Amino acid sequence: MAVMLALASALYLWLGDSHEGMILGIALIPVLGVDVVMEARSRKALKKLASAVAPIASVIREGAQLEIPSAEIVPGDLLVIREGDVLHADGIVTVAANLTVDESQLTGESEPRDKIADTGEQSQFYAGSLVIAGHGFGEVTATGQSTRFGEIARLIAQADTTTTPLQRETSKIARYLVMFAIVLAACIFLVLVARSAPPSRAFLYAVSLAMSAVSEEFVLVFSLFLSLGAWRLAKIGVLVRRLASVETLGSTTVICLDKTGTLTAGTYTLSSHQTLWPDVSENDLLEAAVLACEENPQDPIEKAIIAHCSSLNVNPEELHSRWSLVRDYDFDPRGKHMSHVWASTDDSRAEARIVAKGAIEGVLQHCRLTAEERQEAHAANATLAASGMRVLAVAGRVFVAPWAGKESYCANDIAGASNDTRQQVERDLELYGLLAFHDPLRTEVPQAVAECQSARIRLKIITGDHPLTAHAIAEAAGIVHRDDLIFSGPELAQMDQEHFEQAAREAAIFARVTPAQKYAIVDALVRAGEVVAMTGDGINDAPALRRAHIGVAMGQRGTEAARAAAALVLLGDDFSALVATVREGRRVYSNIQRAFRYLIGFKFMLVGLALLAPLSGMPLLLLPVDLVWLELIVHPVSALCFEGDPGPEDIMRRPPRDPAASIIAPGAILGPALSSAILTMGAFLLFITHLEAGEAYARGVAIALVIVGSLLLVWAEIAGAPWWRAPLPRSLRFWAVCGGGLVSLMAAMWIPEIAALVQIAPISLADWGVLIGISVASVIWRTVGKRAGTRALQLKVNAGRNDKAHSPPPIRLNGRR
Numbered sequence: 170m171a172v173m174l175a176l177a178s179a180l181y182l183w184l185g186d187s188h189e190g191m192i193l194g195i196a197l198i199p200v201l202g203v204d205v206v207m208e209a210r211s212r213k214a215l216k217k218l219a220s221a222v223a224p225i226a227s228v229i230r231e232g233a234q235l236e237i238p239s240a241e242i243v244p245g246d247l248l249v250i251r252e253g254d255v256l257h258a259d260g261i262v263t264v265a266a267n268l269t270v271d272e273s274q275l276t277g278e279s280e281p282r283d284k285i286a287d288t289g290e291q292s293q294f295y296a297g298s299l300v301i302a303g304h305g306f307g308e309v310t311a312t313g314q315s316t317r318f319g320e321i322a323r324l325i326a327q328a329d330t331t332t333t334p335l336q337r338e339t340s341k342i343a344r345y346l347v348m349f350a351i352v353l354a355a356c357i358f359l360v361l362v363a364r365s366a367p368p369s370r371a372f373l374y375a376v377s378l379a380m381s382a383v384s385e386e387f388v389l390v391f392s393l394f395l396s397l398g399a400w401r402l403a404k405i406g407v408l409v410r411r412l413a414s415v416e417t418l419g420s421t422t423v424i425c426l427d428k429t430g431t432l433t434a435g436t437y438t439l440s441s442h443q444t445l446w447p448d449v450s451e452n453d454l455l456e457a458a459v460l461a462c463e464e465n466p467q468d469p470i471e472k473a474i475i476a477h478c479s480s481l482n483v484n485p486e487e488l489h490s491r492w493s494l495v496r497d498y499d500f501d502p503r504g505k506h507m508s509h510v511w512a513s514t515d516d517s518r519a520e521a522r523i524v525a526k527g528a529i530e531g532v533l534q535h536c537r538l539t540a541e542e543r544q545e546a547h548a549a550n551a552t553l554a555a556s557g558m559r560v561l562a563v564a565g566r567v568f569v570a571p572w573a574g575k576e577s578y579c580a581n582d583i584a585g586a587s588n589d590t591r592q593q594v595e596r597d598l599e600l601y602g603l604l605a606f607h608d609p610l611r612t613e614v615p616q617a618v619a620e621c622q623s624a625r626i627r628l629k630i631i632t633g634d635h636p637l638t639a640h641a642i643a644e645a646a647g648i649v650h651r652d653d654l655i656f657s658g659p660e661l662a663q664m665d666q667e668h669f670e671q672a673a674r675e676a677a678i679f680a681r682v683t684p685a686q687k688y689a690i691v692d693a694l695v696r697a698g699e700v701v702a703m704t705g706d707g708i709n710d711a712p713a714l715r716r717a718h719i720g721v722a723m724g725q726r727g728t729e730a731a732r733a734a735a736a737l738v739l740l741g742d743d744f745s746a747l748v749a750t751v752r753e754g755r756r757v758y759s760n761i762q763r764a765f766r767y768l769i770g771f772k773f774m775l776v777g778l779a780l781l782a783p784l785s786g787m788p789l790l791l792l793p794v795d796l797v798w799l800e801l802i803v804h805p806v807s808a809l810c811f812e813g814d815p816g817p818e819d820i821m822r823r824p825p826r827d828p829a830a831s832i833i834a835p836g837a838i839l840g841p842a843l844s845s846a847i848l849t850m851g852a853f854l855l856f857i858t859h860l861e862a863g864e865a866y867a868r869g870v871a872i873a874l875v876i877v878g879s880l881l882l883v884w885a886e887i888a889g890a891p892w893w894r895a896p897l898p899r900s901l902r903f904w905a906v907c908g909g910g911l912v913s914l915m916a917a918m919w920i921p922e923i924a925a926l927v928q929i930a931p932i933s934l935a936d937w938g939v940l941i942g943i944s945v946a947s948v949i950w951r952t953v954g955k956r957a958g959t960r961a962l963q964l965k966v967n968a969g970r971n972d973k974a975h976s977p978p979p980i981r982l983n984g985r986r
Contacts (some may be wrong), residue, residue, distance in 0.1 A: 364786075424629070435725075454563060505527050629678070640655055722739070852872075
């Protein structure tokens, strides 16, 4: 548009019309100003959003631990390294406890590397690495572009970024309209020259036509709506790390949920403990439970264990004074358990003990029990799990330390020999009992689940908990599921690929799943054509979060690895916020569609009016200055009126949109096309029938119809229902923008200086009545088009139901339907 204005201005000056040339040159300021203001608003929102999602690092400065943005890390800082962190600097490990780091992004080596303090190469860590396990401290030696990762980052920054389908479609629409404008302009230039029109005047006509067709508003609307949608989500505690995910939300068909902290509050209380055998006392169980925890626990479950045991007079400090931790076995993702080996601090007792806690299936694999005892343990676990409790089994054994009689010993002595494996150490355990934790369902979850399911979005629970626990939570939350389609990780592992994919599509509850199975479930859904959103918080969730169309990380419990892999971050770990995000995504997409439909209708009208006049041998209906005036109206209308609209009331009762569908379906163009045709022909007929009253008067009638009709089109798009029955818009923005357009029309007619500038004249009351009647007639067709579209959709739905009634029966899964 700016290029066309500059060409028209230069052409007027060349023709000696300095007045028009200067006006068009000055008009560049407001035309570009609207774009600049909208762009600035968008960038401001995104800048605030970027600062909100900036990664945080923990450092020790002057003896105090501080949380700072990773960009503020400087060489010399003492970096706190914790499991789940993504390192943001190069440095040297000074203190390490079971510290294991994944450096595959830098080195390509798949195996994690252990880090040991002050051991040369093995003590060095690098930015971009992922802390798999353990914790420690490290002195920062390099940051930013000085790190190894900084070199990779520079290469990434130089690479082309991929675009989303909606981005590509928006660019395609704008590109086609530009090409259309150029072709039309060239054709009209040749036609007029062939009719002996002066080349300069023919070129002016061509430029005017091109100005009416160029549609930079499409790109403006797209970028502005997405960025402001992301900013609104930030206000409700949802941080958008990838802007394109806002558009994808509107087409989400499946949401895969982690139970803990998403559906539940994530605040564990150890509500009961249960011994299973007469020879195991309550004190034995509680002491073993304490020793199965870290000495300084950070995990919420371990904190709940310590609090519960302390309330029953089992003192952790006293226990730790009698037992010294000599080996810490990390959490085993297969057996879903962890264990600690302790040595007695009494030199007179050569005694050690191992304690383990975790899922009953994994713990029982290491216990010495009869078949009846195992059955009894599983029954007790099932009773607690069925009430929605998370249940952990606690087991252990006491044995004679192999270092008896030695003046000194090492950790390997505890196992009896240096080559003993973890499996050998965790053998012949005695099952002490069960711990039952209560994690209450969030109060807002049932309503959010109902809203999500009314939007035709299927919910699936994927958890590491017991199947009965997951089922109880699904029942309480109201998640639609089939009781005969609840699968555990071991069941999934036994399926072939066909049955696995069928289970992933049909089942709604998956329990005791491994990280690899979680990824496989998401992958199967994506390949089945679903648009998948997935929540996660751990390191092992990162691959599945990446595979999902929309990865959603937990802001409070989530590791930085999960947040880095996700497109959205829920600051409050709240599922209802995710549902609000889906609603916002649908609203943004709906408003983009409305704005695009309005722009298409408006642009077709301008092109038609700019084309009809010269082809029919009439004076120009729309002068370049008039086109600038109309652009100054359509810019804020398209960018502000639709962006602030709350969207249709039934937006969360509609099925998810097809991501492969065009943003403007052919049927959806019918309304704008008919409205545009009516306004175009009406304005042109008014123009030619009033030319005898003067060109200025005829142009005034036509432009008044264009402005009034286009503003009524805005109302028709926003109303959704038949516009005459819809309530008046309550948005102050709508009335300010539309009122501004009408005020500009009145000013152009009644202020002589402005009237002379745009070359229009005041019109009679009778002509006002005529043009308002034509405007009303143009929007009546919108209702007809919508009713026809609704009828077609209903026929399609009915046809789909008939097809489904004759579909083949589903395959069976392990004997289940």
